[in-house]
Amino acid sequence: MTVELGNTGIRIHQSRIRLKYNWWLGNVGTKFYQELRDRSKILGIKCVECQHVYVPPKENCPKCFRRMEKWEELGATGTLKNFTVVHYSVPLIQPQKPPFGLGIIQLDGADSGFIHFLGEMAPKNIKVGMRVEAVFREKREGNLLDIKYFRPAQI
Amino acid sequence: MHKVAIVGVAQTKYERISPYSHEEMTFEVTTKALEDAEMTIEDIDNSVTCCNDFWDGRTISCMGITESTGSSRVPTTNVEGDGTYGLLMGLMRILSGHFKNTLVVAQSKGSIGMPALITNAIFDPLYERILGLDAINTAALQARSYMMRYGITEEQCAKVSVKNHKNAKANPYAQLPLDITVQEVLKSRMLAEPIKLLDTSPISDGACAIILEEESVAKKRPKKPIWIKGVGHCTDTYHLGDRELSGVSVLQSAAQKAFHMAGIQAPKKEIDVAEVYDAFSYMELMWMEGLGFCERGGGGALIDSGITEMGGSLPVNPSGGVLSAHPVLAAGLARVAEAVLQLRGEAGARQVAGAKVALAHGIEGACAQGHCVFVLGS
Numbered sequence: 001m002t003v004e005l006g007n008t009g010i011r012i013h014q015s016r017i018r019l020k021y022n023w024w025l026g027n028v029g030t031k032f033y034q035e036l037r038d039r040s041k042i043l044g045i046k047c048v049e050c051q052h053v054y055v056p057p058k059e060n061c062p063k064c065f066r067r068m069e070k071w072e073e074l075g076a077t078g079t080l081k082n083f084t085v086v087h088y089s090v091p092l093i094q095p096q097k098p099p100f101g102l103g104i105i106q107l108d109g110a111d112s113g114f115i116h117f118l119g120e121m122a123p124k125n126i127k128v129g130m131r132v133e134a135v136f137r138e139k140r141e142g143n144l145l146d147i148k149y150f151r152p153a154q155i
Numbered sequence: 156m157h158k159v160a161i162v163g164v165a166q167t168k169y170e171r172i173s174p175y176s177h178e179e180m181t182f183e184v185t186t187k188a189l190e191d192a193e194m195t196i197e198d199i200d201n202s203v204t205c206c207n208d209f210w211d212g213r214t215i216s217c218m219g220i221t222e223s224t225g226s227s228r229v230p231t232t233n234v235e236g237d238g239t240y241g242l243l244m245g246l247m248r249i250l251s252g253h254f255k256n257t258l259v260v261a262q263s264k265g266s267i268g269m270p271a272l273i274t275n276a277i278f279d280p281l282y283e284r285i286l287g288l289d290a291i292n293t294a295a296l297q298a299r300s301y302m303m304r305y306g307i308t309e310e311q312c313a314k315v316s317v318k319n320h321k322n323a324k325a326n327p328y329a330q331l332p333l334d335i336t337v338q339e340v341l342k343s344r345m346l347a348e349p350i351k352l353l354d355t356s357p358i359s360d361g362a363c364a365i366i367l368e369e370e371s372v373a374k375k376r377p378k379k380p381i382w383i384k385g386v387g388h389c390t391d392t393y394h395l396g397d398r399e400l401s402g403v404s405v406l407q408s409a410a411q412k413a414f415h416m417a418g419i420q421a422p423k424k425e426i427d428v429a430e431v432y433d434a435f436s437y438m439e440l441m442w443m444e445g446l447g448f449c450e451r452g453g454g455g456a457l458i459d460s461g462i463t464e465m466g467g468s469l470p471v472n473p474s475g476g477v478l479s480a481h482p483v484l485a486a487g488l489a490r491v492a493e494a495v496l497q498l499r500g501e502a503g504a505r506q507v508a509g510a511k512v513a514l515a516h517g518i519e520g521a522c523a524q525g526h527c528v529f530v531l532g533s
C-alpha cells in the first residue's frame with residue numbers, strides 16, 4: 001500500500017514481513033526446557049575447567065571454549081543482583097504489561113546471571129541483594145516462561 | 156603499519172524521518188565524499204557497505220544500495236555492523252596490498268521499521284528475547300550495574316545529555332540540538348529505570364561515507380590527509396547474564412591495541428578530541444574509563460570536572476554525539492567523520508582549536524558487546 005505523508009508528497013510503501021522460524025534448542029536447550037516442564041527444575045551446566053556454572057546452560061564455555069557436560073540441578077532460590085522496571089509498552093514483544101520488573105538473578109549454585117521477570121513486589125520495594133524464588137506455572141510448556149516470575153523468597 | 160589516510164568524508168543531515176530513501180541518502184554521501192576528495196567514482200577500486208537486514212527489511216540489505224554507492228562496478232563487501240567496523244574492513248583491504256583506496260558507506264533508516272522489535276531480535280530467542288528484552292531495558296540493566304558499582308549518580312549521567320545536546324547546536328548535521336538542564340533530564344519520562352527519555356538516543360535516519368586511500372595517492376589529494384594512526388577492536392561474550400555489565404575491560408583491550416599502534420602512552424594528555432558512541436548518557440561515562448581518560452569508576456568525577464566540555468582540556472563529542480543523532484550503523488562512522496573534520500580544521504562552530512590527534516569510537520551489539528577504537532592524526 002502506498003501512502004502519502006502529509007502534504008510532503010513523499011510516498012512510502014507499507015508492507016510487512018511475516019516470518020516463521022523453528023529455532024533448534026540443541027541437546028542442552030532441550031534438556032533444560034524438558035526439566036522446566038516435567039519437574040519444575042532449573043538446570044545449570046558446569047565448566048569443570050573454569051569451575052563456573054552457567055544457567056541457562058549452553059554447549060560450550062564462553063571463557064575457555066571447552067564443551068560442557070556436567071549438569072547441575074540448581075535451587076529455585078537466588079539473590080537479585082540487578083534489575084530494571086520497564087515503563088514503556090511494546091505489546092508485540094512484551095509478555096507482561098508495564099510496569100514490570102526484569103531482574104538478573106544469581107541462582108543458588110550458579111555463577112552466571114539468570115534473567116527473568118520479578119513479580120509480587122512493588123517497584124519501589126525491589127532491592128539489589130534481596131533473596132528471590134522462582135514461581136512456576138501450573139501448566140508448563142517447556143520454555144523459559146514455565147517460570148512465571150521471581151518473587152521475594154518466602155523463608 | 157603502512158600509512159592509510161582518510162581523504163573524503165560526507166554525512167547526511169540526521170533526522171527522525173528523512174524524506175530520502177536508502178538509495179538517495181547513500182547516493183548523496185557517496186557523491187559528496189567523492190567531491191570532498193576531488194575524486195570520481197572511476198577512481199574508487201573497491202567498496203565496503205554497512206547495512207543491516209533487520210533495519211532495512213531486506214535480506215542481504217547491502218544489495219539495495221549497490222548502485223547508489225557505485226558498488227556494482229567494483230569488488231564490494233558488506234559489514235553488518237557499526238560503521239567503525241566497516242572502516243576497519245576498508246583499511247584492511249588497502250593493507251592487503253590489493254587495493255589503493257576504499258569507499259566506506261554506512262546507513263540506516265530507523266523510521267521505516269519497528270526499532271523495539273528489531274532490537275528485541277538481537278537477543279537469544281530462547282532465553283532472552285522471550286522476556287521482551289530490547290536495547291533500552293538492557294541498557295537500563297547495564298546503567299544500574301555501573302552506577303551501583305561505582306556510586307555514579309543519575310545527575311552525572313544527565314550532565315552528559317545536557318553537554319551533548321548543547322554541543323549539537325553547533326553541528327548542522329545533528330538531529331537534536333537542545334538547550335536542556337539536568338533537572339529537565341531527571342524529570343523526563345521514565346523508560347526503564349534508571350533510564351529516562353533524555354538519557355536516550357533518538358531513532359534516526361542517516362548515512363555517512365568515508366574514502367580511505369593509501370599513502371602514495373593520499374598525499375596528492377587537495378585536502379590534508381588524516382592518517383589512521385591506530386585501531387583496535389574487541390568483543391565480549393553474548394548472553395547478558397554471563398557478562399560483567401559494569402566493566403569496561405573489553406573497551407580497554409580495544410583501546411590499548413589502538414593506542415599501542417599509534418604510539419600513545421598517556422591518552423588523556425595526548426588525545427585532543429574524542430568522539431565516542433554515547434547511545435545512552437551513562438555510556439559516555441563508562442567509555443571514558445575504558446579509554447583511559449580517567450580511572451575505573453572515575454566517569455562521574457570526570458564529567459563533574461568539566462574537562463570533557465567544549466573549552467575543556469579533552470572535549471568529548473563536540474558533534475553532539477549519538478545522543479543527538481543515532482542512525483544505526485552510520486553513527487560510528489559519523490564519529491570518525493567528525494574526528495576528521497576536527498583534525499582538518501573544518502569543524503566550524505564545533506571546532507576544537509588546534510586538534511591534532513583524535514579518537515573515534517564505535518560499538519556493536521547489546522550493551523556494547525563489541526568496541527572498535529580508531530586513533531587519527533593530522
